[in-house]
Amino acid sequence: MNKKNILEIKNLSIKYGEFLAVDKVSFALEKGDFIGIVGPNGAGKSTLIKSILGLLKPSSGEINFNFDSKNIFSKIGYLPQKTQNISNIFPVSVEETVVMGLLSQKKFPKFFNKEDLIKVEKVLKKLKIGNLSKRLIYELSGGQQQRVFLARALVSDPEILIFDEPSTALDPKSRNEFFDLLKTLNKEKLITIILITHDTGYIGSYANRLLYLDTKLVFFGDINDYCKGEKMDSCFEKSDKHIIWHQHN
Amino acid sequence: MEIFNFLQYSFIQKAFLAGSFVALSCALLGVFLVLRKMSLIGEGLSHFSFGAIAFGLFLGIYPFYVAVPLVLVGAVLILKISEKAKVYGDASIGMVSVVGIACAVILASLSKGFNVDLFSYLFGSILAIRDIEVVFSIILSVIVIAILYFYYFDLFSATFDEEYSKTTGVKTEKINLVLTVLTALTVIMSVKVVGVMLVSALLIFPATSALQISNNFKNTFIFSGIFAILSVVFGISFSYFSDLPAGATIVMVNAVIFFFCFLYKKI
Numbered sequence: 001m002n003k004k005n006i007l008e009i010k011n012l013s014i015k016y017g018e019f020l021a022v023d024k025v026s027f028a029l030e031k032g033d034f035i036g037i038v039g040p041n042g043a044g045k046s047t048l049i050k051s052i053l054g055l056l057k058p059s060s061g062e063i064n065f066n067f068d069s070k071n072i073f074s075k076i077g078y079l080p081q082k083t084q085n086i087s088n089i090f091p092v093s094v095e096e097t098v099v100m101g102l103l104s105q106k107k108f109p110k111f112f113n114k115e116d117l118i119k120v121e122k123v124l125k126k127l128k129i130g131n132l133s134k135r136l137i138y139e140l141s142g143g144q145q146q147r148v149f150l151a152r153a154l155v156s157d158p159e160i161l162i163f164d165e166p167s168t169a170l171d172p173k174s175r176n177e178f179f180d181l182l183k184t185l186n187k188e189k190l191i192t193i194i195l196i197t198h199d200t201g202y203i204g205s206y207a208n209r210l211l212y213l214d215t216k217l218v219f220f221g222d223i224n225d226y227c228k229g230e231k232m233d234s235c236f237e238k239s240d241k242h243i244i245w246h247q248h249n
Numbered sequence: 250m251e252i253f254n255f256l257q258y259s260f261i262q263k264a265f266l267a268g269s270f271v272a273l274s275c276a277l278l279g280v281f282l283v284l285r286k287m288s289l290i291g292e293g294l295s296h297f298s299f300g301a302i303a304f305g306l307f308l309g310i311y312p313f314y315v316a317v318p319l320v321l322v323g324a325v326l327i328l329k330i331s332e333k334a335k336v337y338g339d340a341s342i343g344m345v346s347v348v349g350i351a352c353a354v355i356l357a358s359l360s361k362g363f364n365v366d367l368f369s370y371l372f373g374s375i376l377a378i379r380d381i382e383v384v385f386s387i388i389l390s391v392i393v394i395a396i397l398y399f400y401y402f403d404l405f406s407a408t409f410d411e412e413y414s415k416t417t418g419v420k421t422e423k424i425n426l427v428l429t430v431l432t433a434l435t436v437i438m439s440v441k442v443v444g445v446m447l448v449s450a451l452l453i454f455p456a457t458s459a460l461q462i463s464n465n466f467k468n469t470f471i472f473s474g475i476f477a478i479l480s481v482v483f484g485i486s487f488s489y490f491s492d493l494p495a496g497a498t499i500v501m502v503n504a505v506i507f508f509f510c511f512l513y514k515k516i
Contacts, residue, residue: 053416073418080413090284092409093465100406104417109399136464152413 005066006031006159006192007052012061014047020215021047024061027211027220031159032190034182036203036223039213045196048213049162052194053078067159073104077153077191079146081165086145088138094148095120095133101152123151127181143174150181160192161185167199175199179206255489264375264495267383268481270390271438272499276455276477277397278435280469281428283456284408288449290327290429293342294436295448297323297349302370302440303356306363312370313385316437323349324433328425373444373496375485386438393431400427405466442481443496451477454503461510476506 002008005028014022022044029035037045050056052063053076067075098120099112106112124130127147132140137148146166153161163182167175179202185191186206197203203210203223210226212219219226255261282288298320305315323345330341357364378386397404406414407424415421432452439448459472484499491498 055412055415071418073416076416078413078416080410087284089460090409091460091463091466091469096405096466097409100402100409100414100417103402103406103414103419106402110402112402134465156417 002028004030006033007066008062008064009052010062010064012048012051012063013059014044014051014056015059016047022051022213023216025213025217026061027217029160029192029194029209031192032186033209034186034193034207035195035209035211036207037194037196037211037213038198038200038203039218043214045213046164049164049194049196052076053162065160071104074156075159077101077156077158077161079149079153079161079163079166081168086138090138092137093133094124094129094135094137094140097137097148098124098151098155101155104156119155120151123155127151127154141174143170143177146170146174146178147181150178154185158191160194162194164196165198166195167197167202175202182206255486260376260378261485261489263378263380263383264485265482267378267386268375268442268485268499269478270387271435271442272451272455272477272481273474274390274393274397275435275439275451276459276473277394277470278428278431279452279454279456280459280473281404281408282432282452283460285428287338287428287432288453289339290324290342290432291436291439291452292449293327293346294320294323294433295440295445296346298437298440299367299370299445300349300352300356302445303353303363303367306366307356307360313382313437313441316440317434320433320437321430324429325426328429370440371444371446372494373440373442373447375442375495375499376488378441382441386441389434389438393434396427396431400424404428443499447496447500450500450503454500454507455480458503458507458510461507461514476503476510480506 008028010026012022012025013020025048037048039045047056051058054072065072065075069075095117099116102112102116102119103110121130121133124133127150129144129147129151132144132148137145140148161182167178170178182193182195183206186193195203195207207223209221210219210223211217212226279288279291282290298316301316301319301323302312304319305312308315327338327341327345330336330344331338334341336344353367357367403414403419403424404427406417406419407421411421435452436448439451443451455473455477456469458476459469463469463472480499480502484502485495487493487502488495488498
């Protein structure tokens, strides 16, 4: 594995039964990359990241990480798409939610100590939601909930953060704040960010790399090359193309 | 005070002791089952246990010796049918449940001798609990509570967000199996306390009452455990003084506790 790379994917294929969802995809990310994954519905984007997260077994190919620690689970932070599905009877506080992000660092029997709770407090303060730690999660707004889940993803001090449509439940103001926060994490802590989103404008504004997937890898590389290349014409609608290009420049 | 004289009877002491341990393990487990929308697995397994108890009586063996392994098999069957066959979880619970009842009816018909014994398990007989059953209940309850304690955070994480918990290394298939096996054990213990027909009450009521008033997950556990023990203590006491069936009275106390928790939340 190239030492500069934090993640290398080689010839990755994933099948659901006989259906081929991802076909021989290869790419590599360096520390501090911010990659936007785009493509049409059913292109295999979520399948690809679920495979990176260990939720789906590849049919063939390799996924290799280059972390300081051997504990891969603790080095990947994940923010799923479904904050809107939080049950309004599940009595879980913000603190209890965020501390779950440290489970990956625990061995049986898994218990949390004072240091863990201090880590939780710190990450909540950093995301400016320290005052919410005792609140029930279902009482919070969509934007606040998203920050809580980001805190859960960040509390284990990950090297890679993976987001699947993180802005679906957010209003435009919260959406901008959220992406600004991601940019800060990416620039200041050099956290590698993998982002699936239909908000094409944000890709142009924040990502330095782009991966266009349509079961097969259509494009992977620097976003500059993509904007200038001809492939953009075939992959995006005219309006989306304009947004990415405009935001990027 | 004279009113407390009934506490000196050993059958009351045994009922309090066994009932409290069983109710506590049911209540703690129930929090996970209710939040995972798996409440009715207790109902299914208790019906299945009816068949297993009938099988024990049919063979002339102490029924719980037969019920423990058979209900464990039933629990795994529920899990595997919904995983492997094209069947949703609730349908698989229904399938295993009716097979248990059907077996009990067939065995009762074949034996022509133990119907009275068998039907005593329908509504429980905590006041007639034997020493060996008290020991059996306490040991199984301690095992269940210990496993819940050691797997608390894994269970919590998998219950709140199963997909996310997998990304933190929680083995959710194993956790689901642990939960199902623990449910099987608690159901068997509860059959003696409240009977086959009312087992679900011990699993569902304390947890749902606690959910009305708690402000975090940890408190839900504490309230659920307290409500369960209160329901056993008050239920057995009321049943003694008013000459009512103990199992049914415990269930009604649980219903009253839920009602007050609900009112408290509304106020």
